[in-house]
Amino acid sequence: MSSLRSLDLxxxxxxxxxxxxxxxxxxxxxxxNPAVPTFLRTTLSTITSPAFFEVVVFYRDYEFDGVESYPHxxxxxxxxxxxxxRAMEASWHRGLFKIFREMYTVRHFQLVLCxxxxxxxxxxxxRVLRRAAAVEKAAxxxxxxxxxxxxxxxxxxxxxxxxxxxxxxCLAD
Amino acid sequence: MRLSxxxxxxxxxxxxxxxxLIYDTRxxxxxxxxxxxxxxxxxxxxxxxxxxxxxxxxxxxxxxxxFGLLPLVKKFCIHGSSxxxxxxxxxxxxxxxxxxxxxxxxxxxxDIDDLDIPRFIPKARHYFGHFLPRxxxxxxxxxxxxxxxxxxxxxxxxxxxxxxxxxxxxxxxxHEPVDDLTPIPPFSPPLQGRLVMMYFMRAxxxxxxxxxxxxVRFRYMDLFGVGDTQILLYAxxxxxxxxxxxxxxxxxxxx
Numbered sequence: 001m002s003s004l005r006s007l008d009l010x011x012x013x014x015x016x017x018x019x020x021x022x023x024x025x026x027x028x029x030x031x032x033n034p035a036v037p038t039f040l041r042t043t044l045s046t047i048t049s050p051a052f053f054e055v056v057v058f059y060r061d062y063e064f065d066g067v068e069s070y071p072h073x074x075x076x077x078x079x080x081x082x083x084x085x086r087a088m089e090a091s092w093h094r095g096l097f098k099i100f101r102e103m104y105t106v107r108h109f110q111l112v113l114c115x116x117x118x119x120x121x122x123x124x125x126x127r128v129l130r131r132a133a134a135v136e137k138a139a140x141x142x143x144x145x146x147x148x149x150x151x152x153x154x155x156x157x158x159x160x161x162x163x164x165x166x167x168x169x170c171l172a173d
Numbered sequence: 174m175r176l177s178x179x180x181x182x183x184x185x186x187x188x189x190x191x192x193x194l195i196y197d198t199r200x201x202x203x204x205x206x207x208x209x210x211x212x213x214x215x216x217x218x219x220x221x222x223x224x225x226x227x228x229x230x231x232x233x234x235x236x237x238x239x240f241g242l243l244p245l246v247k248k249f250c251i252h253g254s255s256x257x258x259x260x261x262x263x264x265x266x267x268x269x270x271x272x273x274x275x276x277x278x279x280x281x282x283x284d285i286d287d288l289d290i291p292r293f294i295p296k297a298r299h300y301f302g303h304f305l306p307r308x309x310x311x312x313x314x315x316x317x318x319x320x321x322x323x324x325x326x327x328x329x330x331x332x333x334x335x336x337x338x339x340x341x342x343x344x345x346x347x348h349e350p351v352d353d354l355t356p357i358p359p360f361s362p363p364l365q366g367r368l369v370m371m372y373f374m375r376a377x378x379x380x381x382x383x384x385x386x387x388x389v390r391f392r393y394m395d396l397f398g399v400g401d402t403q404i405l406l407y408a409x410x411x412x413x414x415x416x417x418x419x420x421x422x423x424x425x426x427x428x
Binding site: 043 | 197
C-alpha cells in the first residue's frame with residue numbers, strides 16, 4: 001500500500017472541521033517517537049478557510065481495550081482487561097496528544113475527541129477519552145489549546161460495516 | 174387499579190427519557206412494556222427502521238403492514254444475502270407488496286443492496302413513486318447499472334439531501350457502455366447534506382454526477398477508496414463544511 005498524496009483544501013472556503021481517525025493519526029503499536037503523518041500535515045497546511053476551527057479525532061469501537069466489535073454483530077465489552085493492555089492504551093493516548101500538539105503548530109484548532117461507536121458503548125468510551133484528556137491536563141500538556149478538548153460521541157453504525165469490513169485493516173500502518 | 178409512578182409522569186418527560194435510549198433497542202423494548210404512555214413514547218423509535226433481507230422477503234414487510242406499523246417506519250432497508258450476491262429485480266415488487274409499500278408514508282431514508290437499476294428504470298416511478306415526496310437519504314450498495322443509470326435513479330428523488338454509495342471491497346471497474354441511452358435525470362436533487370462513498374471506483378462517475386445533476390453542494394464528505402476526490406472537493410468548494418480524512422486506500426490513490 002502506498003501512501004496518500006495530500007489533498008488541496010485551499011478552495012474550500014467554508015470548511016469548518018476536519019475529521020480524522022485516531023488510528024490514522026497514530027497506529028496503535030507505534031508509540032515511540034510519534035510524529036504527524038505527512039498526509040495530515042500537508043492537508044492541514046492547505047486549509048485557508050476562515051471558518052475552520054475544529055479537528056475531530058474519532059475513535060472506533062476496536063480502538064478501546066476491553067471492547068470487541070465485529071461487523072454484523074453487536075459489541076462485547078465485558079472482557080477482563082489486563083493491566084499491560086491498559087498501560088499500552090494509555091501510552092497510545094499520550095502519543096496521540098503529543099501529535100495533536102504538533103498538528104496545532106501547523107494550523108490552530110479546537111480539539112474534539114469523538115467516540116464513534118455503537119450506542120451501548122457510548123458511556124464507557126467517552127469515559128476513557130475524558131480520562132485520557134484529564135491525564136494530559138493534569139500534566140499541564142494542554143496549555144497550548146484555547147480551551148479543553150471536547151469529548152463527544154456519535155452513536156451510529158459505520159458504512160464500512162455494511163461492507164463487512166473494518167477500515168483500519170486497510171490503513172497503511 | 175393503582176397507577177405506577179412511571180405512568181404518572183407527563184408525556185413530555187417520558188419522551189425526554191426515551192430520547193436517551195433511541196440507540197438501545199433492548200432498553201426501548203423494556204420501556205415499551207412498562208405501561209401505555211411509555212409504549213406510546215417508545216414505539217416510534219422501535220419501528221423507525223424496517224429491514225427486509227432478500228432471504229425472507231417480504232415477510233417483515235407483510236408483518237409490519239398487518240400490525241399497522243408501516244406509517245411509523247422512517248428508514249426502509251432492503252439488504253442482500255450475507256453469503257451470495259444477486260441483483261434485486263423489479264419482479265420482487267408484486268401488486269400486494271406495492272400496496273404495502275404505499276403504506277409507508279413517512280419514509281425519509283432508503284437503503285437498498287444490489288439494486289438492478291437497468292431493469293427498474295422503465296417503470297422507476299411506478300416502483301419508487303411512493304418515496305419521492307419525502308425521501309431525503311439514499312444508500313445504494315453495489316448497484317447494478319452504468320454510471321448514467323445510477324445517476325438517473327438518484328435524480329428520481331427531488332428532495333434528496335444525503336447520498337451513500339458503497340461497493341464491494343474489490344470495487345467495480347467496469348467499462349461504461351458507449352451507447353448508453355438512459356435519459357437525463359428528471360430532477361436535480363439539492364444534495365446538500367452528507368456524501369459517503371466507499372470503494373465506489375466507477376470511472377467518470379463523479380464528473381457525470383456533477384454534470385447531470387447540475388452540480389453538488391454537499392456539506393459533509395466521508396470518502397474512502399474513491400478516485401478523483403479532488404473533483405468533489407472543488408465542486409463543493411463553497412459548501413463543504415466537514416471532511417473526513419483517511420490516510421491511504423488500497424489503491425494508493427487520493428482518499
